[in-house]
Amino acid sequence: MNSAVVPDAPRMAVSVTVDLVIFTVRDEALHVLLVRRGKEPFLGRSALPGGYVRPDENLDAAALRELSEETGVDGRELRLAQLRAYGDPGRDPRGRVITVAYLALGPDLPDPVAGTDAADAVWVPVERALSPGFGLSFDHGRILSDAVEEARSRLEYTTVAADFCREPFTVSDLRRVYEVIWGTALDPSNFRRKVLRTAGFVEPTGERRAAEAGRPAALYRFGGATELYPPLLRSGDVVR
Amino acid sequence: MNSAVVPDAPRMAVSVTVDLVIFTVRDEALHVLLVRRGKEPFLGRSALPGGYVRPDENLDAAALRELSEETGVDGRELRLAQLRAYGDPGRDPRGRVITVAYLALGPDLPDPVAGTDAADAVWVPVERALSPGFGLSFDHGRILSDAVEEARSRLEYTTVAADFCREPFTVSDLRRVYEVIWGTALDPSNFRRKVLRTAGFVEPTGERRAAEAGRPAALYRFGGATELYPPLLRSGDVVR
DNA sequence: CGATTTTTGGTCACTCTGACTCTAAGCCCG
DNA sequence: CGGGCTTAGAGTCAGAGTGACCAAAAATCG
Numbered sequence: 001m002n003s004a005v006v007p008d009a010p011r012m013a014v015s016v017t018v019d020l021v022i023f024t025v026r027d028e029a030l031h032v033l034l035v036r037r038g039k040e041p042f043l044g045r046s047a048l049p050g051g052y053v054r055p056d057e058n059l060d061a062a063a064l065r066e067l068s069e070e071t072g073v074d075g076r077e078l079r080l081a082q083l084r085a086y087g088d089p090g091r092d093p094r095g096r097v098i099t100v101a102y103l104a105l106g107p108d109l110p111d112p113v114a115g116t117d118a119a120d121a122v123w124v125p126v127e128r129a130l131s132p133g134f135g136l137s138f139d140h141g142r143i144l145s146d147a148v149e150e151a152r153s154r155l156e157y158t159t160v161a162a163d164f165c166r167e168p169f170t171v172s173d174l175r176r177v178y179e180v181i182w183g184t185a186l187d188p189s190n191f192r193r194k195v196l197r198t199a200g201f202v203e204p205t206g207e208r209r210a211a212e213a214g215r216p217a218a219l220y221r222f223g224g225a226t227e228l229y230p231p232l233l234r235s236g237d238v239v240r
Numbered sequence: 241m242n243s244a245v246v247p248d249a250p251r252m253a254v255s256v257t258v259d260l261v262i263f264t265v266r267d268e269a270l271h272v273l274l275v276r277r278g279k280e281p282f283l284g285r286s287a288l289p290g291g292y293v294r295p296d297e298n299l300d301a302a303a304l305r306e307l308s309e310e311t312g313v314d315g316r317e318l319r320l321a322q323l324r325a326y327g328d329p330g331r332d333p334r335g336r337v338i339t340v341a342y343l344a345l346g347p348d349l350p351d352p353v354a355g356t357d358a359a360d361a362v363w364v365p366v367e368r369a370l371s372p373g374f375g376l377s378f379d380h381g382r383i384l385s386d387a388v389e390e391a392r393s394r395l396e397y398t399t400v401a402a403d404f405c406r407e408p409f410t411v412s413d414l415r416r417v418y419e420v421i422w423g424t425a426l427d428p429s430n431f432r433r434k435v436l437r438t439a440g441f442v443e444p445t446g447e448r449r450a451a452e453a454g455r456p457a458a459l460y461r462f463g464g465a466t467e468l469y470p471p472l473l474r475s476g477d478v479v480r
Numbered sequence: 481c482g483a484t485t486t487t488t489g490g491t492c493a494c495t496c497t498g499a500c501t502c503t504a505a506g507c508c509c510g
Numbered sequence: 511c512g513g514g515c516t517t518a519g520a521g522t523c524a525g526a527g528t529g530a531c532c533a534a535a536a537a538t539c540g
Contacts, residue, residue: 013295014256016338018329055253055336059327074457085325087299096295098256098338100325172487190487190529197527201295214486215536230527233470412518430498431521437496454517455505470496 014066017099018063019050019140021083021147022073024106025180029125032144033109034136035070036120041093042137046129047146049121050099063102071121075144078104079163083147091139101143104149107166152181157231159201168205168219171195182234194232200225257339258303259380261323262313262386265404265420269365272384273349274376275310276360281333282377286369288384289361290339303342307330311361318344319403323387331379340380341383343390348404392421397471399441399462408445408459411435422474434472440465 007226013078022033034046053062060080065198067075080102087098111123126135130144151201162169164177175191178184202220210216262273272284289310293302300320320342325336326357351363367376370384394400395418402409404417415431418424435441442460449454 014254014293016254016256053254053327053338056329058329059325059338082324085299085324085334087293087340089296089298097341098293100327100338169488170487187529187531188486189488189490190530194528210537213538215483215488217487230473231471233528235529325533410518427498427500428517429500429521430517434497450506451517453507457518468527473497474497 014098015094016053016095017050017097018053018059018066019048019099019101019143020063020067020075020080021048021103021144022067022071022078022106023050023104023126023147023151023164023181024108024123025177026108026123028180029127030148031123032126032129032147033071033073034122034124034129036122037137038120045135045137046124047137048060048140049063050102053100059100063100073106073109075104075123078106079160080104083143083150086139086143088139099138099143101147103147103153105160105163107164148181152234155181156233157228159228160224162202162222165222167221168207168209170209170217170219171202172217174202178232184234188199197226198228198232199223199229243337254336254338255334256293257290257337258293258299258306259288259339259341259383260303260307260315260320261288261341261343261384262307262311262318263343263345263366263387263404263421264348264363264389265417266363268416268420269367270420271363271389272366272369272387273311273313274362274364274369275363277377278360285375286364287376287377288341293340299340303340308435313346313349313361315344318346319400320344323383323390326379326383328379335460339378339383341387343387345391345400345403388421392474395421396473399465399468402442403460405462407461408447408449409461410457410459411442412457414442414470418472424474438465438468438472439463441468 020033024031024033033049035049037043037045037047050066051062051066051070053059054065057065059082063080064075067073067080081104083101085098085100085104087096088097088148091097091099101179109123126144127146129136130141130148136144161174161177161181165173171192172188174195175186175188178191179186200223203223205219205221207219208216260273264271264273275289277283277285277287289307291302291306291310294305297305299322303320304315307313307320321344323341323343325338325340327336328340329336331337331339341427349363366384366388369376370381370388376384389399401414401417401421405413411432412428414435415426415428418431419426440463443463445459445461447459448456449459
């Protein structure tokens with residue numbers, strides 16, 4: 001098959017990029033992984049990690065590569081999932097650039113090591129990244145907003161919350177993920193009941209962990225289920 | 241701002257298209273709107289309606305335009321929503337083409353009028369379109385499969401089922417939408433209770449419609465709510 | 481040791497759901 | 511015209527799940 005372009009249709013000067021929204025929970029707040037841009041446009045400003053898709057690379061592979069190159073994070077242990085595509089004309093001053101945004105949730109990852117390509121990757125509280133004065137590049141503020149809403153929703157119907165927790169973890173660790181991302185307080189007892197009765201969400205390791213205060217908590221590992229059925233709905237609660 | 245392309249990054253020869261999955265319920269079966277291709281590649285084969293995004297057009301606008309041009313359907317009355325992007329190298333023999341797929345559900349629309357651009361648009365039962373011998377173009381089989389699963393899921397958490405019904409409609413009309421798309425039988429009485437008690441799903445018109453058989457059913461119109469809370473979950477039922 | 485903190489177990493009332501029964505109101509057909 | 515058929519719609523009942531509580535267990539801190 002001839003891989004050259006067949007001149008049979010209106011073509012346009014267009015590029016395709018991938019952008020990644022990587023979340024983690026740190027210090028009781030949702031953080032997003034951002035890089036400082038090293039070139040124009042938006043030189044020196046913060047942006048989501050991402051970059052051009054290469055000619056022989058599928059979108060998922062491009063996302064993994066850019067994540068690794070720009071931040072040093074190995075995305076293979078993350079569940080990267082497509083968020084959606086953004087393609088308004090004018091969203092990128094370099095020309096027509098369509099981007100495919102990916103979303104993943106990770107445990108509290110180590111700070112990027114200086115001296116590598118990833119030297120300029122940092123964890124930023126989402127609240128700060130979205131504040132008006134912060135000045136995210138391109139339309140990354142919009143993408144980040146959409147990603148937050150998507151993450152909130154996924155917590156309801158899937159077990160992704162466990163992705164935020166390094167194993168082994170406690171039920172309280174898991175609960176704090178929900179509380180931070182939803183911005184609501186959950187009843188510890190009811191939450192525990194729900195998690196433990198959902199087949200495949202967590203399984204006990206038999207160990208316990210002594211905390212700074214209070215009774216030591218039992219430790220669990222992820223149970224392998226991806227769907228959460230019935231879902232864990234955030235009800236009308238509005239706290240904070 | 242110079243809208244010419246800044247030569248600062250690896251570019252690739254790439255095009256962006258939109259493809260549309262438009263569903264309707266007809267004759268107790270889920271149908272999808274397909275067109276017969278008038279050019280290479282896949283000349284004469286069936287495909288999802290869609291085409292190239294123009295330089296100054298955002299993705300949503302491109303989807304609306306292609307839908308109208310190729311099928312004569314006015315998408316403004318449909319709730320078009322992005323499904324996801326597909327960009328594997330090799331998915332299009334013309335070169336590197338990334339497509340953004342859209343999904344919408346419509347009431348039983350009139351057959352396309354011959355003599356227009358839309359002459360070759362037809363409603364095809366999804367089951368047939370997905371059968372091995374049917375030969376959808378490109379990776380449209382994959383896209384269609386994903387769209388079916390997405391539609392099934394959206395019925396659970398949103399009120400999109402009403403998009404399938406031309407107003408005014410009966411509760412049974414609405415139930416048939418669920419039954420056809422999920423492929424399960426639902427209890428008429430329980431379904432009615434759920435729909436009527438969900439604020440904003442439907443509102444009564446006060447009229448009744450005499451059916452071919454049985455007691456005349458009360459007529460309703462859509463109530464404006466988009467979310468369905470609590471959701472209407474397809475439980476473990478597996479029928480058909 | 482007592483105060484404090486966090487985990488963990490339990491109760492209770494309420495809602496929602498699925499399965500089911502029964503009545504209402506039309507049409508068809510003999 | 512009246513019985514049979516069909517679909518709409520009302521209601522009942524038991525069980526699952528949830529939110530709001532209460533209370534005990536097991537650690538640390540002073």
